[in-house]
Amino acid sequence: MTWNMTLLALRELRRNVLRSVLTLLGIVIGVGAVVIMVNLISGVTVQVRQQVASLGNNLVIITPGQRLGPGQSTDAKQFKEADAEAIGREVASVSAVAPLGTKSQRAILGDKNWSTTINGTNKEFLRVTRRSIKSGRYFSDSELRAGVSVCILGETVRRELFGNRNPLGSTIRIEKISFRVIGLLEVKGQSMMGTDQDDLIVVPLRTFKRRISGSQDVNMIMLSVWEGSSTARAQREIERVMRERRHLAAGEQDDFNVMDTKEIAKTLTGTTQVLTSLLGGVAAVSLLVGGIGIMNIMLVSVTERTREIGIRLAIGALEREVLLQFLIESVILSSFGGLLGILLAVTATAGLSKLLHVPFIFNVAIVVFSFALSATIGVVFGYFPARKAAQLDPIEALRHE
Numbered sequence: 424m425t426w427n428m429t430l431l432a433l434r435e436l437r438r439n440v441l442r443s444v445l446t447l448l449g450i451v452i453g454v455g456a457v458v459i460m461v462n463l464i465s466g467v468t469v470q471v472r473q474q475v476a477s478l479g480n481n482l483v484i485i486t487p488g489q490r491l492g493p494g495q496s497t498d499a500k501q502f503k504e505a506d507a508e509a510i511g512r513e514v515a516s517v518s519a520v521a522p523l524g525t526k527s528q529r530a531i532l533g534d535k536n537w538s539t540t541i542n543g544t545n546k547e548f549l550r551v552t553r554r555s556i557k558s559g560r561y562f563s564d565s566e567l568r569a570g571v572s573v574c575i576l577g578e579t580v581r582r583e584l585f586g587n588r589n590p591l592g593s594t595i596r597i598e599k600i601s602f603r604v605i606g607l608l609e610v611k612g613q614s615m616m617g618t619d620q621d622d623l624i625v626v627p628l629r630t631f632k633r634r635i636s637g638s639q640d641v642n643m644i645m646l647s648v649w650e651g652s653s654t655a656r657a658q659r660e661i662e663r664v665m666r667e668r669r670h671l672a673a674g675e676q677d678d679f680n681v682m683d684t685k686e687i688a689k690t691l692t693g694t695t696q697v698l699t700s701l702l703g704g705v706a707a708v709s710l711l712v713g714g715i716g717i718m719n720i721m722l723v724s725v726t727e728r729t730r731e732i733g734i735r736l737a738i739g740a741l742e743r744e745v746l747l748q749f750l751i752e753s754v755i756l757s758s759f760g761g762l763l764g765i766l767l768a769v770t771a772t773a774g775l776s777k778l779l780h781v782p783f784i785f786n787v788a789i790v791v792f793s794f795a796l797s798a799t800i801g802v803v804f805g806y807f808p809a810r811k812a813a814q815l816d817p818i819e820a821l822r823h824e
Contacts, residue, residue, distance in 0.1 A: 443756060446720045449713025450760030450800065451767065454793045456709050458768035459775070461789045464698055466781040481518075481648040482551065482684045483657060485510075485665070499678035501640035504628065506668055510644065514660045516652035519547040522641040524631045530580055530624060531596040537583040540623045541597060543631020543641075551645045559591045559606030562627050570629030575606040577621040600634050602626065654683040710796060713760065714804040721753055721808035733815060746813035753805020754798055761797025765790055 488499040507522035524543035529536050542548075546567055549555060559575070566573055574595070581590055590604045602624075611620040632639055648657045658681050665679050735745060769785065776783040 442720060446716055447713075447756050447760030447763070449716040450710065450757050450797050451713075451764040453707065453710030453713045454761045454764030454797050455768040455771070456705075457707055457793050457796075458765055458786075458789060459772050460705075462768070462772045462784050462786050463775060463779070463781065465784040465786050466776055468696075469782045469784060481650060481652070481654060482553075483646050483648060483654060483661065484682050485644040485646070485661065486680050486682075487642070488678065488680065500669075501638075501642060502644055502679075503639060504641060506665065507641070507644045507646075509668055510646060510661055510664055513664050514657060516648050516657040516660070517646050518649045519550045520644065520646040521545055521547040521551040522628060523548070523643040523645055524628060524636055524641045525643070526631075526636055528597050528635065530584060531598075532584040532593070535584050537580055539577075539580050541631065541635055542623050542625045543628040543635065544625060545628050548625065548645075551647045554611065555609045557607045557609045558589075559604070561606060567627045567629065570627055570633050572600060572602045572630055572634065573605045573627070574602040575608055575625040576604055577608050577623040577625075578610045579619055579622040580624055581607055597624065597626075597635065648683075658683060707796075710800060714757070714800040717753055717756055717801065718804040718808060720756075721749060721805055722811070724752070725749065725808050725812045729815065742813040745815075746809045749809035749812050750802065750805050753809065754801035757801030757805075758794070758798045761794045764797070765794060 485502070487501055502522065504522050507520045511517055511520040521544050526541050527538060528541045529538050546562065546564065549561060556575070557578075561575065562571075562573065565571075574597070576584075576590060584590070584595060585593070590607065593604050594601050595604060596602070608621065608623075608625070613619060626635070628641070646661075648654050661681050662677065665681075666677065669678060671677065769790075773783050
C-alpha cells in the first residue's frame with residue numbers, strides 16, 4: 424500500500440512541477456545553509472588547531488599587563504632580559520627562553536622601503552618559535568654578545584625589498600642604521616589571527632636595545648617546556664618567579680600574563696564552537712520557513728483536491744490511506760529538497776574552502792542530521808494538512824466546486 428501511495432504522491436507532484444520546485448526551495452536553502460556554515464567553521468577550527476600546533480604544544484608566552492576584563496588595566500612595566508634569564512635558571516621544566524623586543528620600523532633598500540616589525544631576540548628564538556633558516560645562517564654567539572648590525576629577513580620583507588634577487592650579503596637600512604643580511608627565514612604564512620608571520624626582521628637583542636629601541640626593555644618572553652613536562656606546573660613556577668622579581672605582595676594581582684598554547688587553542692576552539700552554534704541556529708531558521716512553505720502548499724493542495732478526496736472516501740478509501748498519501752507527498756518534497764540542498768552545499772563548501780584558504784571538511788554527522796531534519800520537517804508540517812484531508816466529510820467533499 425505504501426508503494427502505491429508513493430506513486431500517487433509522485434504523480435500529484437508532477438502535475439504541478441513549478442509549484443513543487445518553488446516549495447522545496449525553502450528546504451534546499453535551509454539545509455544548504457546549515458551544511459555550509461557548519462562545514463566551513465569546522466574547517467576553520469581544524470586550521471586554528473593546526474596553526475596552534477605549529478607553534479608547539481609546549482610553548483608559553485609571557486606578556487606585561489593583565490588580561491582585559493572589567494576594572495583591569497594593561498598598564499604595566501616592561502620586562503628585562505634578566506627576567507628571562509631568571510626563568511631559565513629557576514624553572515627546571517623550561518628548555519629554552521627567548522626574550523623578544525619588538526618595534527615597527529621602516530626597512531629601506533635604494534628607492535624601495537617597507538614598514539615592518541623588527542624583532543630583537545637571542546639564540547633560542549628559532550627553537551622556541553619552531554622556525555628555521557631557509558638560506559644563510561643564524562646569529563653567532565659573538566654577534567649576539569657584541570650587538571653587531573646583522574639581520575635575518577622574513578619572506579615578505581625579502582619580496583618587497585629584493586623581488587627575485589638573493590639578499591644574502593646585501594646591506595639594508597632600518598630607518599638610519601645599516602644592517603647586513605645574513606639569513607632568510609623559512610616561510611610560515613598567516614597566523615591564526617590573520618597577521619603575516621613572514622613580515623618581520625630579526626636582529627640580535629643587544630643590537631635592538633642599543634640601536635633601535637634605545638631601551639633595556641623587552642616586550643615579551645617566549646619559552647618552551649621540556650617534552651613530557653606539565654605546562655600547567657611550569658606556568659605556576661613562572662608566575663612565582665615573576666611575582667618575586669616584580670616585587671608583588673601576596674594580595675596584589677599579577678601585572679603580567681602567562682599563557683600556553685593549549686590555553687590559546689582552547690580559547691579559539693571555544694570561539695569557533697560558539698560561532699558554529701550561532702550560525703547553525705540562524706541557518707536552521709530557513710528550514711523552519713521552508714517547513715511553513717510546505718504546510719501552506721499542502722493546504723492549498725487539499726483545497727484544490729477536495730472533490731477527489733471525497734470520491735476516494737466515498738468508494739471505500741480509509742482515512743488513514745488519505746492521510747498517508749498527503750503525508751508522503753510532504754515528506755517527498757522535504758526529503759528531495761534536503762538531498763538537493765546537501766549536494767549543493769558540499770559543492771559550495773569545497774569552492775569556498777579554496778577561496779578562503781581553509782581545509783575542506785566533510786562533516787558526515789551534520790549531513791545526516793540535516794537530511795533527517797528535512798524529512799522530519801516534512802512529517803511535522805505535512806501532518807496537519809494530511810489530517811485535514813483525511814477528516815473531510817465525503818458528502819460535503821463531493822458537493823465542493
